[in-house]
Each structure stands twice: as C-alpha cells, then as structure tokens.
Amino acid sequence: MSNQPITDRNGMTEEQFLEAYDTNMYEHPSVTVDMLIFTVMDREQGNYRKLPEKSLQLLLIKRGEHPYLGQWALPGGFVSVDESIEDAARRELFSETNIANIYMEQLYTWGDLGRDPRTRVISCSYMALVDRTHLHVQAGEDADDAAWFELTYEVLEENREERAQGCEASRLISIILHNEIKNETLSGIVRIVETVQGHVRKLTREILQSSGIAFDHVTMVQYAIERLRNKVEYTDIIINLMPETFTLSELQRVYEIILGKDLLAAAFRRKIADAVTETDEYTKDAGHRPSKLYRYNMNRNSI
Template sequence: MADSNLRDRNGLTEQEFLRRYDAGIYERPSVTVDMLIFTVFDKEQDNYRKLPEKALQLLLIKRGEHPFLGQWALPGGFVSVHEGLEQAAQRELLSEANIGNLYMEQLFTWGDVDRDPRTRVISTSYMALVDRTALDVKAGDDAADACWFEVDCRLVQEKKTMLADGYELERLIRVSLVHETESLGATVKVTTSYVGRTKRVSREIVESEGLAFDHAKLIEYAIERLRNKIEYTDIAFHLMPPLFTLSELQQVYEVILGKELLAAAFRRKIAPLVTETNEYTKDAGHRPSKLYRFNPHWGSLE
C-alpha cells in the first residue's frame, strides 16, 4: 500500500493528485479482442472402410457492417471501459458466434498504427482448441454469417541475407482458407533478424483476398504458436474425445503440424501422455483398434 503522506514535486499527496488528474491529457486508442477458435474435423469421404481424413479448421465471421463489409474476419470486438480483456473476449464470442464459457489462451497484442481504418486500435488475440461437435455456432450481432473454414498455412519461399553482425531470414507464408465454394487467402512476409543476441520479428501482409483487417497476420502467428505448443504440451488432447485410437491422435498431430509423422517415433513420443484401456473400436468395416485415454498425470512422470 502506498504511503498516503508522501508528496510529489508539486507538493501533492497521491489522493490529491488523483482528484486533479485529467484523463484527457493523452489521446486514448480503442482496444479490441480477436479470437482464433481452432478445431480438427473429419472430412467427408465415400469409402467407409478408410480412417476418415482430418482437417484443421478455423471459425470466421462474415462482416455485416463497414469497414470490410462482406469480408471474413476473426470473431471479436471492442473492449468497454468497465470490463477486462478476457471478459470482452467471452462476451464477443457469445454475441457473434453463440459460443460461451470457453477457455482461451492469450496470444499476442497487435498495435500497428494503421491496422484499422476507423481509428487507432490495439488488439489482443486469444486462441482456443475446441471440439466443434459440442458447439452450436450461429451468427449474431453485426455478423452476417459464421462458418468453419479449413485452414492451411505453408512456407512458399525463404531467403537468408547476411548482415554485418548477424543475418536476416525472410519467409513468405501462404495462408489458405476454404469453406464449400468460398476460398480466402493471404501471403504474409515474416522477417526475422538476428543481430548479436537480439532477435526481432516483423510481419507484413503482401496480399490478401477476402480477409478483413490484418487478420491474416493473426492467423499465421496463431498457427505458428499452435505448431510449437503441440510439440511440448498436451494441447492436442483438447481436440480428442475421451477415448481414441493412436492413429486418430497421430492424424490430429499431422494435421496441425502440416506434415506426416513416422508411426513408431510418434508412439514413443506420446507414450507418457496416454493410458491404454481394455476397450476396442467397434466401427463397421474397420479392424478393431485399441482405445486410449489422456493421462492427466503425464507431467509428473518426467
């Protein structure tokens, strides 16, 4: 607790200073929240004997108002003076997509000066992994529609430039999103400079088709974080049912990482995270496979 008798250079106590404080001294930017809600879902297929292919999907909202009317954006909105960031995120997600009480992880704060044509806006992005079958997504508020888009994020070009005291790595990342006949896309340039012990990363949208604001950057960054986290945390299990096969779990890892994994190496790696059960799959057309469940105590085994 502050000492109420301390006085500043103008002879004011803290109480006196606060009574006289003019909040209009500084211009105040608007604050928003943007949510990246990911899921992994089975693709439709004709051959019921094959294990269904899975796809990484992202929830997007079709804007029903200016700016970017008719374009797709992440669910989100403005933070009021009387609520916290996470409160605003939960409120906006409920009002725009009918999703409530979701655990979300704060990712990053975006503050480029010209990122919103309306006014100076600083935004904090949040990420969640969900089982979409448990959600009843509906567009609301200022949203014209709400849909799950299959999302893919791939490196298309990489260039390394040597500097006097380090080097710079420039990568072009292609973000593609598809929902039925609707296709969106963007190319994000990610520049990482290594000078001495200092690492700096910047992102720039080279081109964007159908995505509002700077949301292509938010999507690319979230997928990068998701791919890093899946390697050392149990985040993938947010997408799994209570019982699952190791093949299904491997598919989820492959879809998020964007690459195929060797089955034997994968099973060794995730062994501490799963517990074998005495149950088997009973799907018609498939050979029975052993079912596993998540081991919540895996961290204590290290």
C-alpha cells in the first residue's frame, strides 16, 4: 500500500487544501434555534363538583428588541460558532424563560427566504411536552415577558382536487393563542397545500394572516401541533405531563385535548392498558366519587 499522501486535481493534500481554504468564498447565513414548549393545564373552575377543564398551552416570550418589538414569539436565539445547535437551544431557553433540564426533540429546520428581516436566517426548531407545575418561568435577557398561552387549533377549510396523474389537497388552519390574565389574544391562519404528481410529493405552508405573533412562528406552531398529535398515537410522550399518580379519566382528557377530539372510554383503556399500572390508592377530592389511581408502567419501552 502506497504511503504517498492523497492529492486532489490541483496536487494539494487535504492539509494543504484546508490551510488555503477561504471561508469567505460563500456568504454565511445565520443559524437560530426556536423552542416550542407545550403543557396541558387546568382551567379555573367555579363549581368544585365539576372535573377541571384542561387546555393545551404554549410558552411564549414578549420581544424586547427590534424586529417585532412588543410582539410575542417562541423562545429562541442565535447559535454561536463554538456551540452545538442543541446546546444553543438549551442555553437560549434557560436565558429567556429560566427553564432547564427538560427533554427536547428536534422538530424541523426552517429556511424560507425572507423569514427574518435582519438577514438570511435558518432556524432549527425543538419541541417539548412538559409538566408546567414543576417549572418556574421567568423572562430574561432580551425578553420583556414570558407567559403561557392557551392554544386553539381549528381546521377552517379543506379542499381536494384530482389532477392528471395526481391530486392537490389544501387546508386552512386557524391558530389562536390567548392569555386571560394579560388580556392578550394572538392569531394566525396558515394555508397548507400538498401536491402529488406521480411519485413526487410537494408540501408548502403559507401564512395568510398573523396578528401579534413574530416572524413565521405561527407556521412553526401549526407544524408542531401536527407532529405532536402524530407522536401521541405511537409514543408515551404524554407521560411527561402527568403527576406520579393519576386517574384514567384524567389521562384520557389529556389525550383528548392534544388530539382535539373525544375518545371512547373503552377503546382508550384498551389502548393504554399496558402503559399504566394500577395502584391501591384512590382520589380524595371533595365532591367527587373516589377513582382508582394509576401510575406509568416504567417497564414499558415505547418512547
């Protein structure tokens, strides 16, 4: 075997090539991270005999700097050249909201032109589903505020058109984010168009309306809900929202809130039978009939 170094068409070794490489040969887009932190919380109930109504909520920060000064956005920021994207996500989340040590998974990379008025920006988004009661949210750095917003997701319109060797399907999705304490309501409408031509599939998302939500973050929220609903069907991600012990009715209601639909109790209990373990404990809430408490089956491996 030859000990001669490998050279390229210009007669350069890799070491020589890297030494001579001009990093200014290509323009450098900036890279950012954005975090979608979801939780399910009880709404306040006036009648103690009713089970608490729950809502899906999303953590947002109020921007304290241009651009979009005063508007609400996902926690996030720029990635430094000396850190990984995941490290940047954890750093920015902690510095803007005081949240640390939670499991986040990468959601999607957003690279459309014009998505940030400052410069060419590519963003890597992360998603987490958390138990809000264990977190102390506090705004920091360039965020004027940080708060949980109740999220409503609604399909306004669906269309499908058959075409030669394919079809085109479109949906209009409404996103409403509301914080009652702050008297803030944010909204957006996203059009999703999926075109299938032979074996080629193309999907586009377009913001038709965005009020109070910075950048293209309403699109990120729409996609995250889609992804979250898919994960609920085949993983135990919801267990991150539950206390150590819970009733099956509580667990079912959390599933229903995230999926946006009612579930048949018998079918639901069959579905999650091997995911939970029965305890010897019962609820003790005033005005409620005692219910059996369950806990997550730690021997189950489905995440």
